Amino acid sequence: MRNYINLNGEWNFELLEELPENVALIQPSKKIKVPSCVESFFPEVTKKQFYIYYSRNFSINRQKGKRYFLIFGAVDYYTTVFLNGQIIGEHEGGYSSFEFEITDFIKEDNHVQIVVFDPVDNSKINFGEIPHGKQNGEPNWYTNITGIWQGVRIEERPLAFLKNVIIKASYLKKKIECSYDVSGEIDNVNLTIKKDEKRVLKKEFAKDEKILAFLENAVAWSPENPQLYDLYLEAKNGSQTDVIHKKIGFRDFQVDNEKLLLNGDDFYMIGVLDQDFYPDTLYTIPSKEYLRSSFLKLKKMGINTLRCHVKVPDPVYMELADEIGFIVWLDAPYFDNFSEYSTKRLEKTILKTLERDISHPSLCIYSIINESWGINLDIQAHRKWLE
Structure with missing residues (x-):
């Protein structure tokens, strides 16, 4: 497994009306918890x-x-990152994970600085062209969301490693497929699947070979019986090994005769519209235990479906949905003004979300647009974009 350093916790912090040319001159006078929404502590x-x-x-x-990467779960909205006085990267977007390789920048003792700009009006950017949820826009349903609202870590990787791993596990076909990209050169890949810590499948593949395997006694995942397996992909490069671990479930969603089927059977969605906002922490999950408790209460009520509304949830949300047994219906964030810029930003957000979450057995539906927010279906260009 990959080693990592957790950078969550207390950070130095400051609110600046103007940004100096040299960020080294900034002397922060405040503290803030990371991850969190700035509005939780500084509502101004x-x-x-x-x-x-x-x-x-x-x-x-x-x-x-070894190679080293600085990884952000999500930061809203424009992010500039400095390490030991040097700029190492910039990112635009409020929902997607992003990372920068810092191998050539790190020392034994390091200083990281982050500047975030989240527009509250149109003075510097057309805010209506930015994908957002109910925290921004017109109307502003709740409160704005700003800053590092998901976790930060540094991850250690071998010289060659796997990335963009996608898993497809079919119960009806008893089949599992894996796709991935590689940074660097690898010799081969081993696939191992365990159930309750017992190995049920192991197979070796050449570096360019399609990863395809069958598990005849696979147990289906469903909300009533959320059976999960542990999948390990092990990539070898000489004496170095990179291991990716994912929780998977064997399941199939299909449409037949205008009915949505789960594992070949008709079923009923009993769902709630989940705003995924929290009283004190806003967008940030208070804790995994807090969310688990909320999910278990919903299960006792007979709920089997969560529609996460116009937001990309924290990865913990999807992990618990897999584990506890919820079907997840995700809504994409939306823009207020239809344009080339807004549609490209939303398309990027959607693709990044699907890359992250498509392997979860709980994921069933992804809505591109909620109702007709941000678009006008009477306009041909808007309809064509949806197609």
């Missing part, structure tokens, strides 16, 4: 425009023959 950012500044120190025992 909802109405007044600020640059949001974070910084902290960290130490690392750097290993030879």
